[in-house]
Amino acid sequence: MPESGPSSTRTRVLPIAERLDADTQYAGRGVTIAFLDSGFYAHPDLTTPYNRIAAYHDLFAPRAGLEALERSDVSSWHGMMTSVVAAGNGALSAGQFRGLAWEANVVLVKVGSAHRIVHDDIRRGLDWVLANRERYGIRVLNISCGGDYEESFLTDPLSRAADEASRQGIVVVAAAGNAGHLADHQVLPPASAPSVIAVGGLDDGGAGQRSQHYHSSYGLTIDGLQKPELIAPAMWVAAPILPGTTTAAEARLLKRLDEASDDKLFDRLAAHAGADADLDAIAGRREPYLVRQIVAAKLRDRKVLSGHYKHVDGTSFAAPIVASVVAQMLEANPALRPHQVRRILMTTARGTPGIALERQGWGVVQPRAAVEAARGMRAG
Helix, strand or coil: CCCCCCCCCCCCCCCHHHHCCCCCCCCCCCCEEEEEECCCCCCHHHHCCCCCEEEEEECCCCCCCHHHHHCCCCCHHHHHHHHHHHHCCCHHHCCCCCCCCCCCEEEEEECCCCCCCCHHHHHHHHHHHHHHHHHHCEEEEEECCCCCCCCCCCCCHHHHHHHHHHHCCCEEEEECCCCCCCCCCCCCCCCCCCCCEEEEEEECCCCCCCCEECCCCCEECCCCCEECCEEEECCCEEEECCCCCHHHHHHHHHHHHHHCCHHHHHHHHHHCCCCCHHHHHHHCCCCHHHHHHHHHHHHHHCCECCCCEEEECCHHHHHHHHHHHHHHHHHHCCCCCHHHHHHHHHHHCECCCCCCHHHHCCCECCHHHHHHHHHHCCCC
């Protein structure tokens, strides 16, 4: 006879702090992280109990204010997730899925859409961050998008802007890209710039119990620089579901059904009739195990962790993890310069057996060791 009753967790996805053994007494306090991305949303993990969004700038609607972040569309997803992965406080998960820099302030810069982010628009976003770094106290910049083509940092305006940001005191962190499984797996600007910390991916199984490479981009740049410098979890990363979407409604329903006892299961199905054709088709059979099989399959396929979070993958989410570690380091030692942060991250990283050196650089980021080294380093 099939088991019935609420199902157990199928995918064990732990918070990043547990997986990387981070020192949680540091939370990016007093540090502002800027994000360049396709779009954003004022997620509760950033706005409650108080709003930590210091500024929002839309390259294509420069007069738009913070109120624009209350409206969601398909372009809002990616930047909402990257910013919350780094700096969300887990408000909708009782603090469970909070980023390492969960008390940092954020500046959100829209440089594209879900359909396209153009090479030169990333450069324009960087220019805006540079022009406003003092106004908002920007110390860290996360770029979870890449340019359109490979070019030497000596001539590429995007790479030159990224290097200028580093010279002006901003630690620039960028996703390496997800082309490691292809023959052409180069790291593109701005991650290819010399001063930028390019972040590749790690598959740790969601609980830090294994170390396998993710298919992140890697190799020598056109200038002969080895990228990425570091790797961080790029799979099984908890990220928010965009509120007000059909995805959010479906996730809440699936979790309610998953948690329901047998005697409540069909009442909940009836209350949501018409929400899911597959569930409607078997609701009349009154066999709980059939419903649970479908619910379990949908939770797995939709990567749902709760009614408010799902797990995501890509170096787009590995990069903000490293950016959040940088914010912890700067809280511990605000006098650090970008070159010092870079050096600490690389020297404290842990090399991982079984992953080619060219894919992992100096290894997996180690938040606790990086913060400890930051505390003991003098400025200079």
